[in-house]
Amino acid sequence: xxxxxxxxxxxxxxxxxxxxxxxxxxxxxxxxxxxxxxxxxxxxxxxxxxxxxxxxxxxxxxxxxxxxxxxxxxxxxxxxxxxxxxxxxxxxxxxxxxxxxxxxxxxxxxxxxxxxxxxxxxxxxxxxxxxxxxxxxxxxxxxxxxxxxxxxxxxxxxxxxxxxxxxxxxxxxxxxxxxxxxxxxxxxxxxxxxxxxxxxxxxxxxxxxxxxxxxxxxxxxxxxxxxxxxxxxxxxxxxxxxxxxxxxxxxxxxxxxxxxxxxxxxxxxxxxxxxxxxxxxxxxxxxxxxxxxxxxxxxxxxxxxxxxxxxxxxxxxxxxxxxxxxxxxxxxxxxxxxxxxxxxxxxxxxxxxxxxxxxxxxxxxxxxxxxxxxxxxxxxxxxxxxxxxxxxxxxxxxxxxxxxxxxxxxxxxxxxxxxxxxxxxxxxxxxxxxxxxxxxxxxxxxxxxxxxxxxxxxxxxxxxxxxxxxxxxxxxxxxxxxxxxxxxxxxxxxxxxxxxxxxxxxxxxxxxxxxxxxxxxxxxxxxxxxxxxxxxxxxxxxxxxxxxxxxxxxxxxxxxxxxxxxxxxxxxxxxxxxxxxxxxxxxxxxxxxxxxxxxxxxxxxxxxxxxxxxxxxxxxxxxxxxxxxxxxxxxxxxxxxxxxxxxxxxxxxxxxxxxxxxxxxxxxxxxxxxxxxxxxxxxxxxxxxxxxxxxxxxxxxxxxxxxxxxxxxxxxxxxxxxxxxxxxxxxxxxxxxxxxxxxxxxxxxxxxxxxxxxxxxxxxxxxxxxxxxxxxxxxxxxxxxxxxxxxxxxxxxxxxxxxxxxxxxxxxxxxxxxxxxxxxxxxxxxxxxxxxxxxxxxxxxxxxxxxxxxxxxxxxxxxxxxxxxxxxxxxxxxxxxxxxxxxxxxxxxxxxxxxxxxxxxxxxxxxxxxxxxxxxxxxxxxxxxxxxxxxxxxxxxxxxxxxxxxxxxxxxxxxxxxxxxxxxxxxxxxxxxxxxxxxxxxxx
Numbered sequence: 001x002x003x004x005x006x007x008x009x010x011x012x013x014x015x016x017x018x019x020x021x022x023x024x025x026x027x028x029x030x031x032x033x034x035x036x037x038x039x040x041x042x043x044x045x046x047x048x049x050x051x052x053x054x055x056x057x058x059x060x061x062x063x064x065x066x067x068x069x070x071x072x073x074x075x076x077x078x079x080x081x082x083x084x085x086x087x088x089x090x091x092x093x094x095x096x097x098x099x100x101x102x103x104x105x106x107x108x109x110x111x112x113x114x115x116x117x118x119x120x121x122x123x124x125x126x127x128x129x130x131x132x133x134x135x136x137x138x139x140x141x142x143x144x145x146x147x148x149x150x151x152x153x154x155x156x157x158x159x160x161x162x163x164x165x166x167x168x169x170x171x172x173x174x175x176x177x178x179x180x181x182x183x184x185x186x187x188x189x190x191x192x193x194x195x196x197x198x199x200x201x202x203x204x205x206x207x208x209x210x211x212x213x214x215x216x217x218x219x220x221x222x223x224x225x226x227x228x229x230x231x232x233x234x235x236x237x238x239x240x241x242x243x244x245x246x247x248x249x250x251x252x253x254x255x256x257x258x259x260x261x262x263x264x265x266x267x268x269x270x271x272x273x274x275x276x277x278x279x280x281x282x283x284x285x286x287x288x289x290x291x292x293x294x295x296x297x298x299x300x301x302x303x304x305x306x307x308x309x310x311x312x313x314x315x316x317x318x319x320x321x322x323x324x325x326x327x328x329x330x331x332x333x334x335x336x337x338x339x340x341x342x343x344x345x346x347x348x349x350x351x352x353x354x355x356x357x358x359x360x361x362x363x364x365x366x367x368x369x370x371x372x373x374x375x376x377x378x379x380x381x382x383x384x385x386x387x388x389x390x391x392x393x394x395x396x397x398x399x400x401x402x403x404x405x406x407x408x409x410x411x412x413x414x415x416x417x418x419x420x421x422x423x424x425x426x427x428x429x430x431x432x433x434x435x436x437x438x439x440x441x442x443x444x445x446x447x448x449x450x451x452x453x454x455x456x457x458x459x460x461x462x463x464x465x466x467x468x469x470x471x472x473x474x475x476x477x478x479x480x481x482x483x484x485x486x487x488x489x490x491x492x493x494x495x496x497x498x499x500x501x502x503x504x505x506x507x508x509x510x511x512x513x514x515x516x517x518x519x520x521x522x523x524x525x526x527x528x529x530x531x532x533x534x535x536x537x538x539x540x541x542x543x544x545x546x547x548x549x550x551x552x553x554x555x556x557x558x559x560x561x562x563x564x565x566x567x568x569x570x571x572x573x574x575x576x577x578x579x580x581x582x583x584x585x586x587x588x589x590x591x592x593x594x595x596x597x598x599x600x601x602x603x604x605x606x607x608x609x610x611x612x613x614x615x616x617x618x619x620x621x622x623x624x625x626x627x628x629x630x631x632x633x634x635x636x637x638x639x640x641x642x643x644x645x646x647x648x649x650x651x652x653x654x655x656x657x658x659x660x661x662x663x664x665x666x667x668x669x670x671x672x673x674x675x676x677x678x679x680x681x682x683x684x685x686x687x688x689x690x691x692x693x694x695x696x697x698x699x700x701x702x703x704x705x706x707x708x709x710x711x712x713x714x715x716x717x718x719x720x721x722x723x724x725x726x727x728x729x730x731x732x733x734x735x736x737x738x739x740x741x742x743x744x745x746x747x748x749x750x751x752x753x754x755x756x757x758x759x760x761x762x763x764x765x766x767x768x769x770x771x772x773x774x775x776x777x778x779x780x781x782x783x784x785x786x787x788x789x790x791x792x793x794x795x796x797x798x799x800x801x802x803x804x805x806x807x808x809x810x811x812x813x814x815x816x817x818x819x820x821x822x823x824x825x826x827x828x829x830x831x832x833x834x835x836x837x838x839x840x841x842x843x844x845x846x847x848x849x850x851x852x853x854x855x856x857x858x859x860x861x862x863x864x865x866x867x868x869x870x871x872x873x874x875x876x877x878x879x880x881x882x883x884x885x886x887x888x889x890x891x892x893x894x895x896x897x898x899x900x901x902x903x904x905x906x907x908x909x910x911x912x913x914x915x916x917x918x919x920x921x922x923x924x925x926x927x928x929x930x931x932x933x934x935x936x937x938x939x940x941x942x943x944x945x946x947x948x949x950x951x952x953x954x955x956x957x958x959x960x961x962x963x964x965x966x967x968x969x970x971x972x973x974x975x976x977x978x979x980x981x982x983x984x985x986x987x988x
Contacts, residue, residue: 004035004172010164011144015044015114021134021143022116023161025150029198029241029311030167031176032146036120046115046141047071051122054269054314056382059125061096062089068117069101073464075115077499078507079104080471081464082412082437087378092409094132099412102136103441107475109509109541112576116142127157134160167195180204183214183815184237192237198311199241202248202300205310209299211251214848241312248300253293257317258283258325260309264317265326265354267347267382269306278333327355339370346381346390353385367393411446412437419446423453432460439468439484442477451487458484461495469493473513474504481513491522498528506546507537514546524555531561539567542576544583551591558592564599572608577615585616595623602632603640610637610653613646621656634664635673642670642686645679650686660691667698675703675719678710684718693719700729708739713746725756732763740772745783752787759793765802769795773807773823776816785826797828804835812843812852821855830861837868838876845873845889848882853889863893870902878910883918890926897928904934912944912952920952930956 007024014022026032039045047068050058057063062084069081081104089096117137122130122145133143149167150158173195177186180200193199206212238244249256262275270278276290294307302310309316317323331351339345349372352363373394380387380397391397407426410418411434419434426434431450435457438446447468450457461467469489472480481501485491494500502522505513514534518524525533535555538546547567551557557567565573568588574581589595595605606624609617621627628636638658641649650670654660661669671691674682683703687693696702704724707715728734736756739748748768752758761767769788772781788795798806808828811820824830830840840856841863857863863873874895877885886907889895900906908928911919920940924930933939944952 004031004038006169006172007035007164007166008038011039014162014164015116015142018162019139021145021161022164023158024144024146024164024166025148026146026166027149027195029196031173031197032148032166033120034197035166036118036146039118044113044115046075046117048118048120050120051126053123054308056267059123060089061093061126061129062086064119064126064129065089065097065101068119072101072105076108076111078474078504079108080436080440080466080474082408082440083433084409084412085406088406088409090379093129095413096409097129097132098136099409099441105138105141107440107508108138109507110138110140112574114140114142116144118144118146120146122147131157173197173200176200181207183207188237192239194240196241196312199244202311203238203244205299206244206248206251211248211299245312245316252300253296255285255293256297259293259297260313261317261323261326262329263307263309263326264314265323265330265351267350269303269308272305272307275307278329281336282329282332321356324354324356327351331355335366342375345370345372345375346386349390349393350382350386353383353389363389364393407431408434408437411435411443411450412441414438414441414443414446416443416445416449419449423449428454428457432457433462435460435468436462436466436471439472439477439480440475442472442475442480444477444479444483447480447483451483455487458487458489459493461493465495465497465499467493467495467501469501470499470504473501473510473517474508476505476508476510476513478510478512478516481516485516485520491517491520492526494526494528496529498526498530500526500528500534502526503528503532503534503537506534506543506550507541509538509541509543509546511545511549514549518549518553524550524553525559527559527561531559531563533559533561533567535559536561536565536567536570539571539584539588540574542571542574542578542580542584544580544587547584547587547591551587557588558594558597560597560599564597564601566593566597566599566605568593568595568605569597569599569603569608572605572612572614572616572620575612582616585614586619589619589623595620596625598631602630604629606637607631607635607640610641610646610649611644613641613644613649617649617652618656621652627653627657628659628662630662630664634666636662636664636670638662638670639664639668639673642674642679642682643677645674645677645682647679647681647685650682654686654689660686660689661695663695663697667696669695669697669703671695671719672697672701672703672706675706675715678707678712678715680712680715680718683707683715687718693721694723694727696727696729700727700731701733702727702735704735705729705733705738708735708747708751709742711742711744711747713744713750716743716747716750720750720754722755725751725754728760728762732761733766734760734762736760736768737762737766737771740768740780740784741775741777743777743780745779748780748783758784758788759796767799769797770801770807770810773819774810774814776814776819778819778822781819782822785822789826795827797823797826798832800835806832806834808832808840809834809838809843812840812847812856815847815849815852817851817855820852824855824859830856830859831865833865833867837866839865839867839873841865841873842867842871842876845877845882845885846880848877848880848885850884850888853885857893863889863895864899866899866901870900872896872899872901872907874899874907875901875905875910878907878916878919878923879914881914881916881919883916883922886919886922890922897923897926898932900932900934904936906932906934906940908932908940908956909934909938909943912940912949912956913947915944915947915949915952917952917955920955924959930959 024032036048040048049064049067052058073079073081082100084096084100130145137143174186174190176197177189177200181189181204238247262278263270276287279285279290280287298304300310300313302308331348334344334348339348348370349367372390375390375395377395377397405418405422407422407430410422431454435447435450458468469481469484472484492500500522502514502517505517527533535547535550535557538550560566571584571588598604606620609620630636636658638650638653641653663669669691671683671686674686694702702724704716704719707719725735734757736751736758739751758768769784772784785795800806808820808823811823833839839862841861844853844856866872874886874889877889890897898906908920908923908930911923930940941953941956944956
């Protein structure tokens with residue numbers, strides 16, 4: 001997936017510098033969801049939710065909050081989320097949000113790193129929820145939302161937000177165009193797409209599926225016009241999303257609208273099987289034809305099962321009036337197959353409500369026949385029209401007094417009266433979930449009620465490995481902890497996850513609860529499923545006071561978790577730079593931590609501290625047996641510090657005797673590792689301490705090989721010597737070769753000053769000049785050409801590579817017109833041939849690129865040239881079915897249509913063999929002779945017959961008979977002219 005780097009940089013800047021939420025706006029299909037999906041692996045993203053009309057539940061408060069909460073629990077395992085009923089979110093949105101999400105988040109210790117929640121594609125229905133989240137989320141958890149462009153009056157709802165208009169940066173869209181549609185002029189596509197990322201994606205998919213063909217850039221056959229008629233260059237690209245959809249629709253099945261309406265009308269995306277069944281039953285189309293049609297429609301589908309339309313196709317029939325037929329067909333399908341569940345009956349009502357009165361005049365009676373008058377609804381369903389129809393059919397919407405209250409919600413909100421009233425009517429599962437919820441909020445009186453009703457509830461562990469004691473301990477409710485212990489709860493009860501109440505209290509930093517649990521003989525060294533102890537949890541969170549208490553109670557600092565980490569390993573891995581962190585580290589060392597123990601990666605505490613640039617590094621060094629100890633990858637502490645750019649840590653290690661030239665399993669030194677990441681200050685410091693710039697790793701590369709890829713002149717200068725500029729790796733690549741591909745002119749200039757070998761090729765024949773050209777590094781290529789010219793050296797632009805291909809051919813294949821032109825201007829030959837005798841004209845003929853053809857023709861390309869098999873560029877174009885370039889060569893250049901290759905085949909023979917009727921007619925129009933025979937005595941008609949193209953054979957026979965009926969040369973010429981004018985339409 002392409003990175004939106006500029007937008008990502010803005011997001012990171014906002015996250016680190018603003019205390020306000022962020023609103024990302026943009027026009028429809030401007031890549032907002034694309035950007036949101038690209039952030040899914042962002043380390044600071046805590047949760048993401050996608051709102052979409054194709055899944056109406058995604059816009060419901062309960063769905064949004066549950067989805068976000070589930071992701072937050074995975075990120076913060078000590079988050080206690082109560083199990084609230086769906087109706088609670090509808091009836092008590094603000095209160096439900098507070099008790100379900102906000103209070104649990106506020107109970108967590110403040111994380112060391114800021115995080116954010118992202119809600120994509122907000123709609124007006126959820127604006128109240130967004131405003132509540134904005135006011136309520138803790139400061140360490142920020143909110144990002146995306147929306148289509150809003151009017152000024154709509155923006156008033158988001159006056160707290162920083163606004164990022166994603167449409168204002170066209171560079172990202174242009175990069176996306178170049179990635180998806182490299183074969184089309186990006187300027188043309190940018191003009192025609194009107195800012196729509198969907199347009200680009202759908203156009204690319206349509207081309208790949210052969211629904212559309214590559215556009216012609218101009219109608220003109222004049223070379224100069226190919227460069228100057230900019231007003232016509234986009235004429236053959238669909239202008240806007242609507243035009244693109246119309247062009248694609250012409251190539252899709254005739255029943256497309258039926259499929260679109262059914263998919264759009266479905267409450268949820270239908271499965272492939274369900275859609276086929278509905279069409280078979282209601283539209284009487286055979287299954288095999290429907291399957292074939294759906295296969296042809298795959299280029300416009302985001303998902304093929306269930307069937308989800310891509311982008312703007314979803315809005316083709318967005319209004320009820322446009323989609324009535326789809327709703328009617330679904331209603332017919334359900335009516336015929338039956339309503340076996342309440343959900344199906346409500347779905348039936350939904351389609352009846354939206355199918356229009358003309359289709360179903362007696363909708364109320366039909367619903368009653370299916371039992372709608374027996375339904376009791378806790379809340380309105382789907383939308384107003386559906387609910388209204390159900391009520392008219394006899395369904396009843398219960399008011400709040402008639403509904404059963406949410407027991408868990410009453411427990412978490414401390415509603416003692418409701419808990420008392422519901423206690424005898426709830427299930428055992430509700431009782432136990434209610435106890436965990438009440439424990440997490442410190443409602444001791446409610447906990448006592450539940451324990452009286454079900455004493456065994458205290459030992460219940462839910463699916464997220466919470467029990468009442470752990471829940472109370474994690475949230476610092478010592479009164480509930482006392483109550484539970486008095487009721488006989490086992491202090492080390494923890495379920496399959498192994499996370500005890502002591503571990504939870506230690507992680508949260510609750511000193512009183514920790515001491516209370518220890519007095520009750522909690523196992524101080526009990527390990528969870530990952531091998532983690534309470535001491536490890538406290539150490540990672542830098543709770544020095546808890547660490548002290550646990551150590552005093554006999555906690556072992558050298559127990560290892562499943563990954564081989566000790567409490568000190570985990571403390572050092574947090575990356576904190578606070579006084580609490582320093583105190584925690586000191587406490588663990590004083591408490592007997594063994595700093596030389598290695599984790600599963602072979603890293604001791606010095607490795608971890610160096611990697612994170614920990615302030616306690618000098619203290620840790622004093623306890624380490626070998627400062628140059630290597631991990632399982634052969635990396636020393638100095639290498640790990642240099643890999644992260646920790647200058648001070650590197651300096652401290654070297655001052656304590658670390659070896660600057662130690663090598664890892666890849667043969668790399670700390671200097672090479674720093675150069676790979678582009679850390680200038682670390683490289684300069686290592687060189688000043690005597691690090692060897694000329695050391696080669698296992699690939700034969702020196703630090704300079706890696707440095708030139710960063711376009712950092714000062715970094716390169718710190719590593720350039722007369723030796724390093726000449727160094728070649730195992731592939732024969734030297735720094736100038738890499739610089740030609742990736743760097744800037746100043747770096748190339750600096751390398752050449754010190755004697756970099758400008759003519760030295762790699763083992764696969766790559767020279768700096770060729771490297772710059774192939775990488776489209778235009779500025780560097782121009783500099784190298786000028787450098788060679790200035791020094792009177794031979795340019796050698798026509799030299800073949802190891803595959804026998806000249807550079808100009810390679811650039812033609814890359815369709816890089818500016819680079820091709822530059823090379824030709826500097827003296828590259830347009831007539832140069834590859835090892836198979838193919839010229840530039842052959843290449844452009846195969847590419848079907850008129851602009852490139854005009855360029856090479858201007859510089860002397862021979863369009864009558866023959867390759868080693870005697871084939872002309874025209875024959876290449878015919879073989880590739882390139883009508884456009886065939887027409888250009890015949891009409892503009894005037895190539896001979898009857899040239900034969902060494903097997904005697906003409907372009908007409910080739911077109912006849914391939915069944916290319918349009919090209920056959922074109923060749924005949926420009927004088928191709930159908931009676932010419934190849935070396936086996938076959939004329940074009942014979943070839944067409946052998947290939948099974950009878951329609952081509954008949955055309956050729958008719959033309960040949962008419963042509964040969966004239967005996968004299970003059971008669972044949974006159975007739976041919978008449979034949980061409982009367983039987984062939986002029987080309988557009």
